[in-house]
Amino acid sequence: MEIRFSEAELKEIEQHKSKYPNPKSALMPVLWMAQNKWGWLSNEVMQYVADLLNLTYAHVLGVATFYTMYFKKPMGKYHVQVCTNVSCMLHKGDEMFEQVSNKLGIGHNERTSDGLFSLEEVECMGACGGAPMVAINEDFYEKTNISFVSKMLDELK
Amino acid sequence: MIKDTPKLILRDIPDLHKVDVYLKNGGFDAFKKALTWTPDEVTNEVKKSGLRGRGGAAFPTGLKWSFMPKGIDKPKYLAINGDESEPGSFKDRQIFEQNPLQLVEGILIAGYAMGLKAGYIYIRGEYHKWVKLMEDAVKSAYDAGFVGEKMKETFGTNFSMDIYVHKGAGAYICGEETSLMNSLEGERGYPRVKPPFPAQFGLWGMPTTVNNVETIATVPAILNMGAENYSKIGAPKHPGTLLFGVSGHVNKPGVYELPTGTLLTDIIYDVCGGVIGNKKIKAVIPGGSSMPPLRGDEIEGVMMDEESLKPLGTHIGTGGIMVMDEDTDLVKITLRIAHFYHHESCGQCTPCREGTGWMEKILKRILKGEGTSKDLDLLVSVANNIEGNTICALGDAAAWPVRGFVTKFRDEFEKRVKPSREFVAPNVVHGKVTSKDKLVFA
Numbered sequence: 001m002e003i004r005f006s007e008a009e010l011k012e013i014e015q016h017k018s019k020y021p022n023p024k025s026a027l028m029p030v031l032w033m034a035q036n037k038w039g040w041l042s043n044e045v046m047q048y049v050a051d052l053l054n055l056t057y058a059h060v061l062g063v064a065t066f067y068t069m070y071f072k073k074p075m076g077k078y079h080v081q082v083c084t085n086v087s088c089m090l091h092k093g094d095e096m097f098e099q100v101s102n103k104l105g106i107g108h109n110e111r112t113s114d115g116l117f118s119l120e121e122v123e124c125m126g127a128c129g130g131a132p133m134v135a136i137n138e139d140f141y142e143k144t145n146i147s148f149v150s151k152m153l154d155e156l157k
Numbered sequence: 158m159i160k161d162t163p164k165l166i167l168r169d170i171p172d173l174h175k176v177d178v179y180l181k182n183g184g185f186d187a188f189k190k191a192l193t194w195t196p197d198e199v200t201n202e203v204k205k206s207g208l209r210g211r212g213g214a215a216f217p218t219g220l221k222w223s224f225m226p227k228g229i230d231k232p233k234y235l236a237i238n239g240d241e242s243e244p245g246s247f248k249d250r251q252i253f254e255q256n257p258l259q260l261v262e263g264i265l266i267a268g269y270a271m272g273l274k275a276g277y278i279y280i281r282g283e284y285h286k287w288v289k290l291m292e293d294a295v296k297s298a299y300d301a302g303f304v305g306e307k308m309k310e311t312f313g314t315n316f317s318m319d320i321y322v323h324k325g326a327g328a329y330i331c332g333e334e335t336s337l338m339n340s341l342e343g344e345r346g347y348p349r350v351k352p353p354f355p356a357q358f359g360l361w362g363m364p365t366t367v368n369n370v371e372t373i374a375t376v377p378a379i380l381n382m383g384a385e386n387y388s389k390i391g392a393p394k395h396p397g398t399l400l401f402g403v404s405g406h407v408n409k410p411g412v413y414e415l416p417t418g419t420l421l422t423d424i425i426y427d428v429c430g431g432v433i434g435n436k437k438i439k440a441v442i443p444g445g446s447s448m449p450p451l452r453g454d455e456i457e458g459v460m461m462d463e464e465s466l467k468p469l470g471t472h473i474g475t476g477g478i479m480v481m482d483e484d485t486d487l488v489k490i491t492l493r494i495a496h497f498y499h500h501e502s503c504g505q506c507t508p509c510r511e512g513t514g515w516m517e518k519i520l521k522r523i524l525k526g527e528g529t530s531k532d533l534d535l536l537v538s539v540a541n542n543i544e545g546n547t548i549c550a551l552g553d554a555a556a557w558p559v560r561g562f563v564t565k566f567r568d569e570f571e572k573r574v575k576p577s578r579e580f581v582a583p584n585v586v587h588g589k590v591t592s593k594d595k596l597v598f599a
Contacts, residue, residue, distance in 0.1 A: 019321045020341075021232070021361050027343035028326060032282075055343075066345040066503075069282045069327030085244045086446055087404035087479055089493055123329065123497055124244035124446075125283045128404035128477065129411045138285035 001038075003048045009033060013052065027053060027063055031070055040071035076111045076118035078156050080104070081135040084121050087128035096132050097121050099146045103153060116157065163390060165378035165398050166371065167255055167414045174294055176301045179258040185303060185312075187377035191266045192314050199270040203376060206384035207396045211248075212238055212332070212369030213445065213474045214550075215395060215463040218376075224356035225271045226364050232274035234360045235267055236341060239280040239291075239370040240325055240332035243445035243554075244497060245477030248400035249370040251412045253280070253287040256374065257294035261304065261320060263373035266380060268318040271366060275319040278370070279337050282326040292322045329501035333549045334367035336503070347503050348549035371400055392418030392462035395473070401461065405480035406433045417462040417473075421451075424461065425480055436482040440566070444474020446494050447554030449561030453483070471561070488573050491562040492520040498555030509552040512543040516559050528574040536563050 005013065012033065016026040030053060034045050041049075041064050043057075050060040064070045082097040101107055104117050111118040127133040130142025134149050136156075141149070172178045179185075191199045204219025225233060237260070241249045252260055264276040278295075280288045298304045298320070302311040309317050323341055325331050331340045335349035338360050359365020375397060379387045388396045395417045401424060404410045408430035415424065421441065425431065432438060438453035443461065449471040451459065459465065463473045481490065499513035516539050522528045540556035540563075547553075563570055 019319075020343075022342065024343035025341060028340070029324065032324060032326070062345055063343065067282070067326035067328050069325075084493070085497060086442075086490055086493055087245055089490065090405045090479070090481060090485065122283075123500060124242065126241050126247045126250055126281065128245050128247045128479070129402060131404055131410070135283070140286070 003038070003044050005033070005037070005052075009037070017053075023053060024055060027055065027060065028067075031060075031064060035070060040074050074111065074115070077116050078136050078153075079118050079120065080153070081120045081122040081125070083123070083125050083127070083131070083133050083135075085124040087124070088131040088133060091131040093132040096134065096144075096146055096149070100134070100149060100153070103150060117153070162414070162416050163398060164414050165382075166259065166374050166400065167251060167412070173255060174257050174290070176258065176297045176303075183381065184258060185262055185265075187380035188262050188265045188269070189312065190380050191269050192312060192316070196270045196272060199266060199380075202384045203270070203379060204384075206379045206387040207394070208372065208375060208379060208387070209395055209463065210369055211371035211375070211399065211475070213243070213447075213472075215473055218368065218372055221356075221366060221368070222267065222271055224354070225366055226356070227272070229364070231363050233272055233364045234366075235264060235271070235273050235276040235373075236334070236337055236360060236365060236367045237264060237276055237278045237370055237373055238332060238334065238337060238367055239278055239284075240329075240337060241284075241370075241475075242281055242329040242332050242501075243447060243475050243477060244494075245402065245404055245442060245445045245479045246475040247402045247404075248412050248476065249280075250284055250287045251400065252370055252374050253284070253291045253294075257291050258298060259377050260291075260370060260374045261295060261298045263376040264320055265304070265308075265318065266376050267366070267368065267373060269316050272316075273318050275321065277341055277360070278320065278322045279331070279341060280322060280324055281331075282324055288322060288324045295320050295322055328503075329497075330503045330549070330551060333551060336549065337367060338365065345503075347505055348551075350548055391416035392460065392464065394464045395462040399461070399473075399476050402475070402477045403429050403480065404477070406436065406438075406482040406485070407431065407480050408433055415461075418460045418465065421456050421459040421461055421478070424478065425456075429480075432480065432482055434482070436484065438480060439483045439485050440481045440487060440490075440562075442477070442479040442481075442558070444472055445477040446479070446497065447557055448472050448474040449557045450565060452565050487562055487566050487569055488520065488524050491559055492517065492524055494558045494562075495520050495555070498551065502551060502555070506547040506552065508543045508546040509555060512539050512552075513555045515539050516555070520559075523570065523573055526573065530571060530574050530576055532574060533563055533567065533570050536560070 016029040017023040046060045047057050050057045084094045084097050106119050108121045127142050133142045200222045208218040209215040239249045304320050328346045330336045331346040333348050336346040340346040355365040398414050399417050402412045413428050440450045442450045495517040499517045502509045502513045504510045519532050540560035543552045544556040
């Protein structure tokens with residue numbers, strides 16, 4: 001697979017750069033674009049981003065590894081995130097994580113062998129009033145329960 | 158009972174996020190009013206209102222604005238903190254969703270008062286949907302000519318500024334103002350040593366102010382109603398309305414805009430419909446997970462504002478109230494909190510990097526039933542040695558809840574640990590074990 005942004009995407013990158021006095025600031029938005037396009041940030045992708053923004057590979061790696069939402073390994077097509085922090089734990093979010101983990105047969109930060117699902121025990125997602133919460137990719141499911149989540153996972157299969 | 162209270166931010170108007178609806182409801186009137194004053198007069202109005210920051214520290218907003226240097230030929234910036242990563246806080250996303258244009262207007266007012274070039278709204282990465290909502294709102298404000306170069310013509314002024322949305326990528330520490338600035342600069346989100354303070358050396362080395370989303374969204378309301386009227390709402394030393402995010406064991410959790418100084422029991426029992434299953438309350442965290450808890454038997458008569466909570470050894474924080482019923486396992490909760498801060502420590506300062514890990518390890522031991530009463534003192538000692546010994550406030554944020562839970566609920570923790578540590582120490586004479594003595598350490 002060739003690692004290259006399209007012309008339109010390169011234009012978008014220029015736009016990001018123009019928002020800040022120093023183009024280095026565009027690194028986070030560009031890493032987001034790269035992750036959305038290639039699913040995760042491989043060494044090749046990070047090198048490509050570094051070249052695009054005139055940064056060292058080490059700097060890009062440093063930033064990518066600092067933030068948990070940048071994936072440093074391939075994740076599932078559906079990334080299931082279960083919050084177990086306090087507000088969710090008070091509504092049995094920790095049990096929900098165990099149940100989802102058993103159902104998918106994978107643990108924290110693991111991926112099913114078919115590449116369909118990955119699971120993450122996440123820190124507070126800012127949905128405390130809707131505890132317990134589960135997120136699948138970018139969508140939040142609040143005040144949820146295991147039977148709903150279970151059914152949803154079955155439907156995604 | 159809570160009477161009808163003013164809604165200054167979460168106004169009950171459908172589609173308020175749309176420019177035309179916002180305009181019909183007094184949108185940008187406050188900014189127009191600001192333009193009839195000098196920038197200093199605007200800052201003074203905010204000072205007079207008594208508005209204090211809503212991000213956790215409750216620092217006076219107008220005073221913070223006045224720290225920005227004047228008459229210098231440098232670009233100045235505003236970073237609007239919407240990182241909202243503190244467990245128990247979920248109020249800013251309500252603003253992105255319901256009233257994003259009031260935030261835009263607040264940024265313009267702050268921009269005029271401090272002579273800013275641009276404002277950057279930093280939103281946590283997990284809020285994909287709300288980042289999009291905020292981006293759409295900013296774009297619609299640009300399209301309507303309220304932001305950027307075009308605003309000069311729209312408002313007939315020489316002042317103009319830009320507003321951008323910057324998406325985070327999952328790091329609690331980026332809610333710390335200097336860490337947030339590093340993140341905006343395309344760096345790892347490590348906090349910076351202060352001084353120099355952001356007002357001297359902030360974003361890209363330029364004078365910068367960092368304000369919380371809710372703080373800035375409040376500013377248009379202050380200008381509209383007048384600082385004096387605003388200062389009469391709620392608690393005198395911490396006035397205004399505050400977005401309380403209530404979660405945990407209550408019947409109606411959610412975000413509620415209420416005057417500061419509202420009784421905690423009114424919020425729990427009247428606004429949130431009481432505790433699920435009518436159970437008793439064991440503990441309440443009043444302002445997000447980093448704030449020391451209150452015991453259930455302490456909450457009677459407690460008013461929710463910084464000056465009322467301080468004497469109780471806790472703070473208003475982000476206004477994230479977490480209610481725990483009588484059946485809650487507080488050892489488990491404390492461990493979960495300790496795990497969070499260990500996970501989120503950036504690793505720059507030794508006391509925080511190591512101490513948060515130690516606290517988690519000790520609490521794990523206690524949860525497993527392998528702890529001793531000495532461990533409880535050790536937890537407090539570790540917390541004491543983290544507090545105040547780190548570059549940023551994450552250290553304090555990690556220390557306070559652990560120390561708070563262990564000291565306030567010592568009885569519950571004592572029940573989970575062995576009274577003392579027992580060692581079987583061999584008695585060795587000339588290299589030979591002669592007997593085994595039990596040594597007991599108190």
